[in-house]
Amino acid sequence: MPFFVSAPLAFAPRARGLSLIAALLVVCASSTALAQAWPQRPIKVVIPFPPGGPSDLVMRTVAERILANLKQPIVIENQPGAGGNIGAANVARATPDGYTFLFATDTLLTVNPHVYKTIPFKLDDLKPISVLSSFSQTLVCNPSLGVKTVSELIAKSKTTPLSYASGGAGVPGHLSTELLLSMTGMQMTHIPYKGPAPAMQDVLANQVPCGLLAGPTVLPHVRSGKLTALAVSGQARAPSLPEVPTIEEAGVKGYEADFSLILIAPKQVPDDIVAKFRQAVVDALRTPEATERLRASDQIVIGSTPEQAVAKVAKDFAKWGAVSRKIGLSLD
Structure with a gap:
């Protein structure tokens, strides 16, 4: 029995069944005609x-x-x-x-x-x-923190209270960092901002030591040496930072946060x-x-x-x- 015909209809009178088939053919024809004419x-x-x-x-x-x-x-x-x-x-x-x-x-x-x-x-x-x-996020820290790798950041978090900036609650940078914390046992306090740009400004000013932020937002400051890029969150390296490893390549096995x-x-x-x-x-x-x-x-x-x-x-x-x-x- 075709999946679109219910049990009661399967035993309906022949005329009723033919009417149903005719109606279905009209619907299908109308749908096909709409698709052929689209877009108008x-x-x-x-x-x-x-x-x-x-x-x-x-x-x-x-x-x-x-x-x-x-x-x-x-x-x-x-x-x-x-x-x-x-x-x-x-x-x-x-x-x-x-x-x-x-x-x-x-x-x-x-x-x-x-x-x-x-x-x-x-x-x-x-x-x-x-x-x-x-796209992925880029994990950056202020150079004054003195870390250049994810493993160094993990070690630092065990001896020093740390915080991280994101573009707001529930955004990719927030969730990506929380996934990283849960997989490594790190403790970092979340500081949310209204967008990645103000978050980046406070990392630059060393008001917050680190952030997992959009690549294009932080790229100029990584290139100038004002921020240190530790890793990117995705499964593959970022096109704009091919020399920076993924977080998984940096040692956190199974980590992947592509958006x-x-x-x-x-x-x-x-x-x-x-x-x-x-x-x-x-x-x-x-x-x-x-x-x-x-x-x-x-x-x-x-x-x-x-x-x-x-x-x-x-x-x-x-x-x-x-x-x-x-x-x-x-x-x-």
């Missing part, structure tokens, strides 16, 4: 964060090439607030006709459900369709439209110009399949859920 107007991509962030940079980098491919412009709409929850809720409620998509940091799906007391959308109302890029930018659709958008839009975005992202621009911002182009995106979200949902519970992180 501009496509809106909601970015649930302020302008100037990684997701904003990536989408603005590829928008023109997507236009050339699909013959319709990309309208980028920043809808910040509540860690991305507001923009995500608006996309989840959007008409699933292929003219509204979401582009966000994966923490929207992997962290927010664990740490916000309520979120204004259901995870099941959204479907990841591609991991477009990945991703994910393209997301309302759940009921037809698969044909999803596939067409995903391919247009991935093709635009894999051009040499786009790839190089992302490398300059410490991002690695991925362009995954929908299945790979779903698997990545599921894996990180479990990992960051455990970290969030361990530190008792809760946000309003």
Whole structure:
């Protein structure tokens, strides 16, 4: 029995069964026609964060090439607030006709459900369709601390009270550091800031000795010698700091804290439209110009399949859920 026919219907009169089949054929034909005609107007991509962030940079980098491919412009709409929850809720409620998509940091799906007391959308109302890029954080310390490696920092933490700066509660730098502390037994006090830039300024001023911060934010100061880069949080070395080891290479076996930018659709958008839009975005992202621009911002182009995106979200949902519970992180 086909999975879409329930047991009672399987034993319905023949005429009723034929009517059901006819109705299903009409729906399928309508869906196919919609996908073939798409797109007929501009496509809106909601970015649930302020302008100037990684997701904003990536989408603005590829928008023109997507236009050339699909013959319709990309309208980028920043809808910040509540860690991305507001923009995500608006996309989840959007008409699933292929003219509204979401582009966000994966923490929207992997962290927010664990740490916000309520979120204004259901995870099941959204479907990841591609991991477009990945990025990591860079562990830096003020040179006056006198450490140059992760092992030296671990040793220092056992004899000296230490603290670390992040761009705020629940952001990648916060979670990455807490994962590091839990895996090494280090004790460091979290000092949250409103973004990575002010966090970096206090590490530069030695108000806080260390921070696990975005690579592009700290790179100029690492190059000038004002900050010491100990390691990066991801599975691979950062494009902008190839001489700096990963935290796992530095001795913390099994450590990996990559973060991703994910393209997301309302759940009921037809698969044909999803596939067409995903391919247009991935093709635009894999051009040499786009790839190089992302490398300059410490991002690695991925362009995954929908299945790979779903698997990545599921894996990180479990990992960051455990970290969030361990530190008792809760946000309003």
